[in-house]
Amino acid sequence: MESKLSNKISTEAKEDIRELVEKIGRFHNGEIDEDKFKAYRLTRGVYGQRQVGVQMFRTKIPYGRLTSDQLIRIADVSEKYTNGNLHTTTRQNIQLHYVKLDDSPAIWTELEEVGVTAREACGNTVRNVTGSALAGIDPDEPFDITAYAEATFRYFLRNPICQDMGRKIKIAFSSSSKDSAFAYFHDFGFIPVVKTENGKEVRGFKTLIGGGLGAQSIVAKTAFEFLPEDQIIPFTEAAIRVFDRYGEREKRFKARMKFLIDEKRGLGFEKFMELVEKERKSIPHQSYPIDRTLVPELVLPPKQDYPEVAIADEEKYQDWLTSNVFEQKQKGFHGVQIKLSNGNIDAERARKLSAIIKKYAGDDLRITVNQGFLLKYVETKALPVVFNELNALGLAEYGFGTIADITACPGTDTCNLGVSNSTGVAEVLEGIIKEEYKDLIFDADIQIKISGCMNSCGQHMAANIGFHGSSIKNGKLVVPALVVLLGGGVDPEGQGSVGDKVAKLPSKKAPEALRIILDDYKENALPGEYFNSYYRRYGKIYFFDLLKHLIDPNQFIQSDYIDWGATDNFVPAIGVGECAGVSYDVIGTIIDDASEKLSIAKKELTRNEFARVIYNAYNTLVIGAKGLLLSEDVSCNTHIGILRDFDKHFVSTNKFPLEGNFETLVLQINENEPGSDFAIAYLEQAEQFLQDVKAYRARQVAEDTSQKGKLVVDNFYKA
Structure with missing residues (x-):
């Protein structure tokens, strides 16, 4: 093969x-x-x-x-x-x-074979770089962010600085200040800005750091109101290096960047930014201009005379035009948005959709952050025939991006962490909205999002109305439940906010809860009032009082004990999430990991990739030291802690042959530019250190045979 x-x-x-x-x-x-x-x-x-x-x-x-x-x-x-x-x-x-x-x-x-990768799609890496699906055609965008997102993706793919982090990093580029990519809820968020200098337009980005959803959702802080375009990758690299060195690894739930920049739980924002600036000397590019031609030239649909077609359901067509179609900034062309139920499409329909794209749209399909598709460059005259062909595939359901387009993660369908069903309730709620609240589809800017657990893969914390899976113990039985959250998302001015937890109620009562909330909104909201403004005007307690009768265990009925899509009483079955690091290992295996990093460094040296040589040498030093610390049951939860503890337990006690200070040795990485001379010297130091580590370990095992297969259990290992 x-x-x-x-x-x-x-x-x-x-x-x-x-x-x-x-x-x-x-x-x-x-x-x-x-x-x-x-x-x-x-x-x-x-x-x-x-x-x-x-x-x-x-x-x-x-x-x-x-x-x-x-x-x-x-x-x-x-x-x-x-x-x-x-x-x-x-x-x-x-x-x-x-x-x-x-x-x-x-x-x-x-x-x-067709240019789609799986490298670093999961795990403690730089995850997929997301970006507004509208990029390139957004009437509100200062410029197209596509090349910037592409450059960032390429730069960090397989980059040694993000292969062994304590937790994942998520990056998003929004196309405008409306923040359609949720930049405010990412570790790094970039929003395009243009300013004028000496009569010329200069591109840059409002730069956000430390945002995140999940059990403890945090809105990102603004690092720069304007960061020049050539500085986004240097800044991001320097910040990731600081995160890698100082970030928590032992306690997974505190290991994200949002906690590292927190004043009480981490370094604090100011200290973090100081360390980032100090790190700048060590990175390979002080300036990284973005090649705006990175993305292949767009292939437009062929020029053609579109056939006259009859529309069987004119009302549906008009609803589709209103909610799913918009005019691009390129006059005469339209974006066509496709709503996918629970983000699912079967292979046969996907192939037929591809044929529609080739005939009628630009060959640039975008997956949207609400689990749909966006077709670009559809001509006005093509809209009737595109509607008919999409409708024949069941892909012309109106309401894209509206209250009728509910985002839902797979939940208990396939995910280990799912507590209660998210997909079944999403379908039921969508049906209620189309049947009973159709006016809100077109007249209200309300988003509903559902996650099967608190981790927010369905982005429930960033929704006007959110739900996440949970459970309620009632006697000997357990009720599948949903926590109701209100007031989250990105407002019309582009400001992000996190939803408030209002109530926890049986999952089967979610339809009634939704009706109560929407009926009250229709009755009590001011004309044209944004949902979150209405929510904050009344306050959390008001909504709890509206819903509290649904929470009363004395009012639970038999169906409340059965989750959506199930036939038997609910039994919690929560597995272990797979984004964490390993939970135990053998000391020898850890030292072998250091050897692997050394081998990679030597390979990178043959390619003259000096910055990569240096970072793999850095990891060789840190992992080697970690192995010996763990052999003596010294906890290792941050890289900086490993450096200091190795000095404390091995160097200052003269147990390990090292001239000078280990922390100083390792942190030469911050004092030198990543040129060939330093790369070679640092690699030689890492190799010598690893040889000494192996020799020390051999003596240790010879003197105490119980050490040979020693396991490192749970919290000792994470760094």
Whole structure:
């Protein structure tokens, strides 16, 4: 297979796939511990599913951009290796479910042939770089952010600074100040800004850091009101390096950047920014101009005379035009948005959609952050025929991006962390809105989002009306529940806010709760009042009082104990999330990890990639020191802590042969520009240190044979 595909797949991707095949084989042979293998496969897009024996395979699709041929290939692969369903996510990826582990290299191979990767789609890496689907056609955009998102994606893919972090990093580019990509809820958010200097327009970005959703949602802080375009990658790299070195690793729930810049729980914003500035000397690019031609030239639909077609349902067509179609900034062309129920589309319809794109739209499909699709460059005269063809596929449902377009993660359908069902209740609520509140679809700016648990994959914290899965103990029985949140999202001025938790009630009472909230809004909101303004005007207690009768356990009925889509009483079944690091290992294996980093550094030296040499040498030093610290049961939860503890326990006690201070040795990385001389010298120091680590470990085991297979359990390992 490899020789046949060698001219279609990059050298780097071939190495990735070959390594995945090798690691799977070693795992099957018992040569790699399950937790260790989990940490590896996650960064290759292979994520454990709720169902035993199968995986979820996640693609990494920067800013959700696909060509029609790429969509066809993903559809073909889903049919060949999975259940034939494509699931779009709020991070603009496509996930395939029910994948056999041994099929994952073949899936990756076939996707790489058309330029779709899985590298770093999961795990503690820089995740998919998201961006407004409207980019390039948004009438409100100062400039097209597409090339900037593409450059950022390429720069951090396989970059050594983000291969072994304590937690993931999420980056988003919005096309305008309306923040349609939720930049305020990301570790790094970029919003385009143009200012005038010496009579010329200069591009830059409002730069946000430390945002995040999940159990403790935080709105990002503004690092810069204007960061010049050539500085976005240098700043991001320096900040990730600080996060990697100082970020918490032991306590996973405190390991995101939002906690590191928090004044009480971390370094604080000012200290963090000071460290970022100090780190700037060590990065390879003080300026990184963005090549605005990175994205391939758009292929427009062929010039043609569109056929006259009859519209069978004129009312639906007009509703579709109103809610799903908008005029681009390019006059005469329209964006056509496609609503996908729960983000799902089967392979056959995906292929037929690709054919529609080739005939009538620009070959630049975008996955949207609300789990839909956006077609670009559809001419005005083509709209009737496009509607008819989409309608024949069931892809012309109106209400895209409205209250009738509910975002929902897979929840208990496939996810280990799902507490209660999210997809079934989403379908029921959408039906209620279309049947009973159709006027709100067109007249109110309300978003509803549902997650199966508190982790916010469905972005429930960023919704005007949000729900997340939970449970309620009532005697010996457990009720599947949803927590109701109100007041989140991005307002019309582009300001982000986090939803308030108002009440927890049985999942089966969600329809009644929604009716109560919407009826009150229709009755008591001021004319044209934004939902969040109405919510804040009345306050959290007011809404709790509206819903509290639904919470009373004495009023629960038998159906409340059965989750949506189920037939039996609810039984909680929550697994372990797979984004965490490994939970235990053998000291020798940790030292082998340091050897692997050293080998990578030497390989990068042959390519004159000096910055990568240096960072892999840095990791060699840190991981080697970690191995010896863990051998003596010294907790390792941050890189900076490892440096200081190694000095305390090994250097200052003269137990380890090192001239000078270990922290000073390692942090030379901050004092030197990443040139060849320093890279070679630093690599030599890392190699010598690792040799000394191995010698020390050999003596340690010889003196105490119980050390030989010593396990490092739970919280000691994370750094």
